[in-house]
Amino acid sequence: MPAAPTHPPDPQADLAAEQAHLARARDELARMREHTLSLTADGGDALAGEALAQTLWLRAKALQDDPGTTLFFGRLDTAEDALYIGRRHVSDADGDPVVVDWRAGVSTPFYRATPTDPMGVQRRRRFGVEDGQITALEDEWLGTGEPGESGGSGILAREIERPRIGPMRDIVATIQPEQDEIVRADVATTLCVQGAPGTGKTAVGLHRAAWLLYAYRARLARSGVLVVGPNRAFLEHVGAVLPSLGEITVRHTTVEELVADATGATVRSTDSTEVARLKGEARMAEVLRAALWGQVSSPTEALVVPRGSRRWRVPAYQVQEMVEELRTRGVGYAAARAMLHQRLAHAVMVAMERSGDAPDDRVQDSVARSAPVKAYVKDLWPQVKPAAVLAALLTTGEHLADDQRAMVWERPPRSAASARWSAADLVLLDELTDLVDRTPSLGHVVLDEAQDLSPMQLRAVGRRASTGSLTVLGDLAQGTTPWSTTSWEESLHHLGKELSAGSTHLEELVRGFRVPSSVIEFAARLLPSMAPDLAPPESVRSNPGRLDVVRVEEAVEGAVRAVQEAAAHEGSVGVVVPDTWVGRVGDALSGAGVGHEVMDGEHADDTLRLRVFLVPATVAKGLEFDQVVVVEPAAIAAAEPDERTGLRRLYVVLTRAVSGLTVVHTDPLPDALAVSSAGPTSA
Known part of the structure; x- marks a missing residue:
């Protein structure tokens, strides 16, 4: 490592030296990758060899260099040493560090050191990067007695505001202290x-997953890490972040895909809003439990087991005691059923011992597998299929309250196999599947846009982290479903994590780094009408951004003009429209020669080749674009079932812009936005 500085820097000489260090780091990374590729999985059994080959492949993939970025983005100088902070660890042939992983403990001061608490750092250096090359550097002096003054970072501000083309990128170079504490x-x-x-x-949340995989690699490699997002478009948007940090094994999914994979069922119908809301209520968990355990009957006859010349008898009252004890153990239906075989066999063995016999464990196992015990348990405690239990529930309405009868099928299927399940049904199936056989727990789950999930959806995610932990992300002001939560304490309860417990914490981020002040202040006018208890966000961007509110005679034509003007700026362009307008606006853009891609939430394009993206309003959540054109806000809000949800949807779409926002409308804006609306207007 280079020695710590002892005199004022020479900017040109320093820049040349840092460029040389980057070239050296790239050479060392290439050497590390070549070494990994040279290793073979020879020796040992075939299974172990296959596992080692897979590990080596993943290691080599993680060591690939990205020529579009640098291997390091900062440097820390202490009295003893200088450390280069980067996206991954790079060492030389002797094992000495050339670049230190940003997740290592020694990297923490890069994000948290301040002039009042320098954490042993004399100088923090940031690098300006263009096309994978270092083009500038900036020093912040934190130690005493050193040259220069500490101040705001221009490089940091430019990196935060840099145009975004393609998927979300990592923020390792710009993580703020309050963010780092969460990570x-x-x-x-x-x-x-x-x-x-x-x-x-x-x-x-994504960087926390990467940090956990670094700090607790052995544990999480076994138990796994999962990212759950609201839709496919969102997952495609954020899917490049973890691979850019060297983590390529984390699965990304939606709640719908998660329960579909677990149950093997397919969505073939759509519920009304009211029925979907009912199926998502927390009380459905108890309804399903009652429907499942209602399959177990009370014994009316004793168990009789012939063995040799004797017939051994277990009275019905004793069997009932066994059943009641097993029902209260908290184990799954199938596991408790298997235990009943052993409980009955043990009772028979006790009777044998009382008669003077001396049976051993082999006798108990033999009795448990005997035909009389199997037949008795089959009648008393039948095997079940979750789909059949749910189909019976939705056909008969048994166990449902009067106000839940709207869930009962008008046209029952002939069998569970022919049932036309809805998305809400699959969540109920997942709950039943867990009640029958417990769902394995992962080590950590990252859940984004959690405010939009129903209690039953939250339970589905929570059981995937029953013995692990979660990072739950969201914004109460952006809840846009009829069942969106108004309390994080309630959501955490449904996830199986109590806020009152010492291991669960609520953190709040209010400093905005993505949305410019002119845009966030405009959107925040909606907060008093839809989320009065939330503090308005604070933009810390040096550039206030651009806001234009344009009233036009014809909204689609006006949208095309606005998109053409927005495309003249650098970066990506998001065109957010009412869902039913996608076809009209898309045809108009194509007719004007504006190439674009539609992000429909289900089939986002992996390559994201173009700069202009046509986004239905219901898919916009979590996405970001340099320039955003929002078309007909009143129609976006009116498409929702109630005024509050409509304003929340509008709040979401108005806050997708990183640099500039154009609002195009023909109909009057909602009252909160119409008062002293900013930006130019035109006819």
Whole structure:
């Protein structure tokens, strides 16, 4: 490592030296990758060899260099040493560090050191980067007695405001102290992060997953890490972040895909809003439990087991005691059923011992597998299929309250196999599947846009982390479903994590780094009408951004003109429209020669080749674009079932812009936005 500085720097000489260090780091990374590729999985058994080959492949993939970025983005100088901070660890042939992973403990001061608490750092250096090359450097002096003054970072500000083309990128170079504290929280801690638009909560959650995999690699490699997002478009948008940090094994999914994979069922119908709301209520968990355990009957006859010349008898009252004890153990239906075989066999063995016999464990196992015991348990405690239990529930309405009868099928299927399940049904199936056989727990789950999930959906995610922890991300002001939560304490309860417990914490991010002040202040006018208890976000961007509110005679034509003007700026362009307008606006853009891609939430394009993206309003959540054109806000709000949800949907779409926002409308804006609306207007 280079020695710590002892005199004022020479900018040109320093820049040349840092460029040389980057070239050296790239050479060393290439050497590390070549070494990994040269290793073979020879020797040992075939299974172990296959596992080693897979490990080596993953290691080599993680060591690939990205020519579009640098291997390091900062440097820390202490009295003894200088450390280069980067996206991954790079060492030389002797094992000495050339670049230190940003997740290492020694990297923490890069994010948290201040002039009042320098944490042993004399100088913090940031690098300006263009096309994977270092083009500038900036020093912040934190130690006493050194040259220069500490001040705001221009490089940091430019990196935050740099145009975004393609998927979300990592923020390792710009993590703020309050974000870093969340990222580095202990693996046993469940964190709920309430974050206003632009505060980086999604990026923080993904970087927390990367940090946990670094700090607790052995544990999480076995148990796994999962990222759950609202839709496919969102997952495609954020899917490049973890691979850019060297983590390529984390699965990304939606709640719908998660329960579909677990149950093997397919969505073939759509519920009304009211029925979907009923199926998502927390009380459905008890309804399903009652429907499942209602399959177990009370014994009316004793168990009789012939063995040799004797017939051994277990009275019905004793069997009933066994059943009641097993029902209260908290184990799954199938596991408790298997235990009943052994309980009955043990009772027979006790009777044998009382008669003077001396049976051993082999006798008990033989009795448990005997035909009389199997037949008795089959009648008393039948095997079940979750789909059949749910189909019976929705056909007969048994166990449902009067106000839940709307869930009962008008046209029952002939069998569970022919049932036309809805998305809400699959969540209920997942609950039943867990009641029959417990769902394995992962080590950590990152759940984004959690405010939009129903209690039953939250339970589905929570059981995937029953023995692990969660990072729960969301914004109460952006809840846009009829069942969206108004309390994080309630959501955490449904996830199986109590806020009152010492291992669960609620954090709030209010400083906005993505959305410029002119845009966030405009959108925040909606907060008093829809989320009066939330503090408005605070933009810390040096550039206030651009806001244009344009009233036009014809909204689609006006939208095309606005998109053409927005495309003249650098970066990506998001065109957010009412869902039913996608076809009209898409045809108009194509007719005007504006190439674009539609992000429909289900089939986002992996390559994201173009700069202009046509986004239905219901898919916009979690996405970000440099320039955003919002078309007909009144229609976006009116498409929702009630006024509050409509304003929340509008709040979401108005806060997707990183640099500039154009609002195009023909109909009057909602009252909160119409008062002293900013920006030019035109006919």
